[in-house]
Amino acid sequence: MNGEAHDFSDSTGRSKLRPLFAPESVAVIGASEKVGSVGGAVFRNLLETGFTGPVYAVNAHRGLVHGRESFAALHELPQVPELAVICTAAAGVPDLVRECGVRGVRGAIVISAGFREAGAAGGALENQLRLALAESPHLRMIGPNCLGVLRTENGLNASFAAVPSRKGRLTLLSQSGALCTAILDWADERDIGFATCVSMGNMVNVGMADLVDYFAHDDETDALLLYIEGLTDAPRFLEAARACSQRKPIIAYKAGRFAESAAAAASHTGALASSDAVYDVAFLRAGVERAHSIEELFDCARLLVGQSTANGDRLGIITNAGGPGVMASDAWLALRRPLAKLSVETRAALDAALPVCWSHGNPVDVLGDATVDRYRLALRTVLNDSQVDAVLVLLTPQTMTDPAGIAQAVVAAKQATSKPVVASWMGGASVRPGRDLLSRGGVPVFDFPEEAVLALHHVVSAAERRVVIPPPVTFSHVVTDRIQEMRNLSEWRAELARQPGLLGEVRSKQLLSDFGIPVVPTHVAHSAEEAIGIAERVGYPVVLKILSPDISHKTDVGGVLLGQATAASVQSGYESMLATVRQRVPQARIDGVVVQPMVTASSGVELLLGMNRDPQFGPVLLIGAGGVTAELQKDTSLELLPLDTAGCDRMLRSLRLYPLLEGFRGRPGVHLPMLYDVVARFLQMVEAIPELVTAEINPLLATRDDMIALDARLIAGPSPATAIATTA
Secondary structure (H helix, E strand, C coil), X not given: CCCCCCCCCCHHHHXXXXXXXXXXXEEEECCCCCCCCHHHHHHHHHHHCCCCCCEEEECCCCCEECCEEEECCHHHCCXXXXXXXXXXXXXXXXXXXXXXXXXXXXXXXXXXXXXXXXXXXHHHHHHXXXXXXXXXXXXXXXXXXXXXXXXXXXXXXXXXXCCCCCEEEEEEEECCHHXXXXXXXXXXXXXXXXXXXXXXXXXXXXXXXXXXXXXXXXXXXXXXXXXXXXXXXXXXXXXXXXXXXXXXXXXXXXXXXXXXXXXXXXXXXHHHCCHHHHHHHHHHHHCCEEECCHHHHHHHHXXXXXXXXXCCCCEEEEECCHHHHHHHHHHHHHCCCCEXXXXXXXXXXXXXXXXXXXXXXXXXXXXXXXXXXXXHHHHHHXXXXXXXXXXXXXXXXXXXXXXXXXXXHHHHHHHCCCCCEEEEECCCHHHHHHHHHXXXXXXXXXXXXXXXXXXXXXXXXXXXXXXXXXXXXCCCCCCCCHHHHCCCHHHXXXXXXXXXXXXXXXXXXXXXXXXXXXXXXXXXXXCHHHHHHHHHHHCCCEEEEEECCCECCCHHHCXXXXXXXXXXXXXXXXXXXXXXXXXXXXXXXXXXXXXXXXXXXXXXXXXXXXXXXXXXXXXXXXXXXXXXXXXXXXXXXXXXXXXXXXXXXXXXXXXCCHHHHHEECCEECCCHHHHHHHHHHHHHHHHHCCCEEEEEEEEEEECCXXXXXXXXXXXXXXXXXXXXXXXX
């Protein structure tokens, strides 16, 4: 009964959420006259914000509540309310929810706190609440532990928010009730309104995915703002968000960017595929535009109110000062966005209308003595240019500047165009009247050019993501019967389930080999004499590597020796390496020394191919620059599964090292079809063996003729707490 486990994706499912936002009648259970009580605030808000349906007070002590008759229990009400708002002590909430279900209530908002956020006892109480909901599948519930719900169309304020929301076209879904109140307060000062605000609380029944799906089809909502702390059913959220983003923009702020798991350092993949990086990939796939601060989220909200949809990213800039124009240009170009190239006709019109010393290009510097008419003409001319998709108007308060008059001209120009127009009125008291006029006229106005540019970038990105991209399926060229050929697949799964933790290098390579991935021949020696014997069989030079289930990164502890070319060097290298490792990590178990032929290819490329099984999003594939400096280079690309050939190609092309893969300055490229084949087989292994939580080939040596895994690290189940995980 997880909050995001329900499937409300069809019209019938969405209609089950309607009583939460458009009820015909409401009962407040726990309504009170007590000053400062939550029940009193909720009941008063419902009475004062224009909700026209019946509002009932349920209070065990009867009496009047804010002048209205109260009822001792739900069954005493003259009718069954569609929505019940519960504001009582947590201990009684499961029984109240159960009674709501029995009486036929269709929606519930549990504002009461004291559930899993309060510790073990609260968690047990939350489980009782889930059981109560399971008895009434027709009942949908938001909460517990939430601020409530505000819906401006029908005057529904089923919350204890101190500031009511202005009516608008944005919907806010927040996993923090306190943040909801801050946003409402902020928006009220800036004349920004909302269609709906939902504080989601603990999401026991209705979760983020359900709400995104519902408001994707809400006629009162033009765009969604999300505050996310965590997702309990990430696949459902991605499905709902992907569908919604094709209809209307979604801007999300994800908190907790730098939380790290204890297992992250157990591999390069774990360290590079952080939870926050995975959210970036997930949002990109779902068409969700990500803001990296609440301020960015607010700034995006300004642009989403009353603005036309951006149909391109060629920006025109109009300014009365050169410096701010350069600042705006730098900020836009840094985001890999192009400045508009003014047409010949536009330049000629500006030449005829502006002083001879205007900038003669974009940014259009109308000079410090610019009048209202000069701004008006420049703005109209630039907006009429078909090579301009959006316009940023900048103003600094100079002696002859009329901030208010110019603001009126910008508002008029914005009303006459379908292109986005944003402004930055830089300064304090002298530009405040102009800023107020812009805000009231529906033109987003910012303190500084960089803020305006970043907000516009997010809105343009959200529009770009509405282009339908078919979801990936799988690699089409890979032999699909590989798994059927593996007679020992069940044995592998049983072994990994029985012995979780870091696999030894030999077993890791054996598993890769079983899936058809080429690996370098690997042998284990338990003495220097054995190591010499192996070296003479495979041929010099050889590599010596420590074999230990407790050491993840061998190089960091002196556990790798390259290019051992003679028996004498193998003898001394074996002994010195063991001594070094035992000194640096005396508690590590040593199972021997790996001996393998030294593979060198001056024209080859060392790659990292890895997978980390994210607890929310599932397997995450990582491809990038490999070798011991992988974490320093951080030239990697991440993707969620499933992945197809086109997706793999996009990942590779996003790497800085990609020119080396194609061939660079006379250096031969690598065998790309063979690389795709290795990736596909690697993904087959990940899919076939869910016991693997981390899988990494580093380096995977790619040449024009071959692919070969030189080292591998696989981890089954949770990474063991005893693992010695040193990172580069």
